Structures are given as C-alpha cells and as structure tokens.
Amino acid sequence: MKAILFRQHGAPEVLQFTDVPDPEPRPTEVLVRVRACALNHLDLWVRGGLPNVPIPLPHIPGSDVAGEIAKVGSEVTTVRVGQKVVLAPGVSCGKCSACISGFDNRCRQFSNLGYMIDGGCAEFVRAPEVNCLPYPENLSFEEAAALPLVFQTAWHMLVDRAQLQPGEDVLVLGAGSGVGSAAIQIAKFFGAHVITTAGSDTKLEKFAKKSAASPTSAASTSSSSTSAPPLGTTASPAFHSPAAWSRAAALPATTPNSICAFSSAASYRCSAPTWD
Ligand SMILES: [Zn+2]
Secondary structure, three states: OEEEEEOOOOOHHHEEEEEOOOOOOOOOEEEEEEEEEEOOHHHHHHHHOEOOEOOOOOEOOOOEEEEEEEEEOOOOOOOOOOOEEEEOOEEOOOOOHHHHOOOHHHOOOOEEEOOOEOOOOEOEEEEEHHHEEEOOOOOOHHHHHOOHHHHHHHHHHHHHHOOOOOOOEEEEEOOOOHHHHHHHHHHHHOOOEEEEEEOOHHHHHHHHOOOOOOOOEEEEOOOOOOOOOOOOOOOOOEEOOOOHHHHHHHHHHOOOOOOOEEOOOOOOOOOOOOOO
C-alpha cells in the first residue's frame, strides 16, 4: 500500500510517500481502508520527536481516521467488511486491570493511532474491533475524520474527569482550538452554560458563537492577558489552551466548587501531551 512515513525525526522534509506492506489485522482487529485522515498537533510532536518517547521507526502518523472496513480478524463479530467507520484513536491492551475497570487510558500499553503505533496516513490502517465507532452519515469522510482525537480528549476532561452536570458553568479557554470547539459542543450537549475565550474576535465568531445553538458567553483575550470571566458557584471550568498563561488567567475565575481539567501541551513550556 501507499503510505506517508518518516524514518527519522525532523522537519516536514523527513516525510516520505512510499510503498509499504499492507498491515494484517490480528484476530480481534479490523483493517480499515482510509478515506480521510485529519492532521493533529500530535502529528507535529511525533514527527519532530519527543523527549523520552521512543517512537518506533519507520513510523506512519495520523490519529484521526474515517473509512471503510476492508478486512476483519477471525474473532471479530460486531462489524463487517464494507461498513463505514470512524476510529476511536485510543488503543489499549484490553486485558489489564485498568482496561477491564474501564480506565483504558491508564493502561500501560495505552497509545493513540499514529503515536506509538502506526496511524492513518496510509491506504490502510489496522485497529482493534472495539475502536470502530458508528459512522455519522450526515458527515463526509473528511468531516468525520476531524472528530476523533479532539472529542476523545474533551469528553474525557468534561464527562469522565470533571463529571459535568446540566446547568453548570464551563469556562473553555481557547475556543479556536480543536479540543476547545469540541468542549463547547459537548458542554452544550450536557446542558451547561459555556463561557469561552479566544485570541481574536474572528476566532470567537467562527468557533464559539457558531458551535452551539444556545447562547455562549464569549470574550476575546490575548496571550498576555491574565484575566478570565468570573464563574458561578457550580463552575466546572475546562482548561485546554496550550500556554501556561491560560492557567494563570483561568484560576482566578474559579470558585471553591470548581473543577479544573487541563489538557494539551502545545506550548514550549510543556514537553509531552498528558492524557489523564
Ligand atoms: Zn490494558
């Protein structure tokens, strides 16, 4: 099959469009014909190299995949060849105590497609059967491929970690980011009141005000700002913005009942992504 891979870390010039053997699904895996694969900031980290993260080389990046199942392993029972799917990026062993307890993100073998394992920048990618999500028929392959990793992260922050409840206030810093726009939509879905910020009025208009049907409070901030809108007494703010300033800006807005959820390491101040 054709694939985009790199054999050494570096600038975009290390990427190669080349032929590689077709991956063969294991008994509990599927082979997906990739119709669209989105790019994520994780792809930049992986290509450039991360401290103390030994990415197996050569490596095929790409965490966000939408496509059709081309082949199924011998033990696969819940999906069939030809079925359209979106792949959940998080891959774990499925057998350890963390996985069995429902905390697969704490699995010692946890990774994401395109991170420590090959991803979707290829004609085919293999993935566990359990990673096959129902395909949203109202979306194109390209649109569907934009969803997985950012929604996985935002859902884990808001629903799993912060245990978001209807009516709570949610402060989302950085509405223009993938995780931010996902967080706004998830918070709205759960009936929360969203307060959000972005680096410019253009971003606010594009991502914050148009990303949800119900009213969203929005404010433009700059990277040098140290202020954030005040929250109510039941606030569950989600901090996802990359730079350290966002944390300093948001903390004064919290109350004793606030829950802070941090993600992202897209800042020079951080060296690796965090998942928990
Ligand atoms: Zn596990």
